[in-house]
Amino acid sequence: MMVLLLGQAHALDVQRSQSGEMVVVSAVLPHSIADVRSLLAQHETTMRMGKDTRHVETRPLPNGCTELTVLSRGFGRDLRYTSERCPTPDGFHSKMIASEDFDAHDIWWSMASVNGGTEVTIRVDVRPKVMVPHFVIRHLVGGALGETLTKMNQLLDTGHLAR
8 A cells, every 4th residue: 555655656647748749748847957968868768768668779979979779669569760969058969861661760868957847848750651640640659758857757766767
């Protein structure tokens, strides 16, 4: 019973919306912006929080960014893309640079200090090359991103971050 009460105390209020083609989720995490940035700076860890991510390869680039090759579970087969993930003033941006499976797969992570915590917003523009209705993409991506914010909060709660 005690575990259930503790779990409810840390439940996140995840907000979902849409901005043009982008799926947007946000939540206020009860952690410092420095701790959130430290977690998001762990590129492989960040990408592995996605529930459908199967494999992530990282390669530091001379421009301070990191090249990511991501393999994720798709409908009936795995999907792959390569992106360049760079720090921004308020977070990180992963811009797809190559894929046979996607026309776009871009992710913007942003952070802002709010009431002693950190509001984390994830914006995703994902467009597979196969025809998938946008409402299906919004539903699947929105749900997965909400789970990602919950996993971030759990990692920060437990302090199990590689430094």
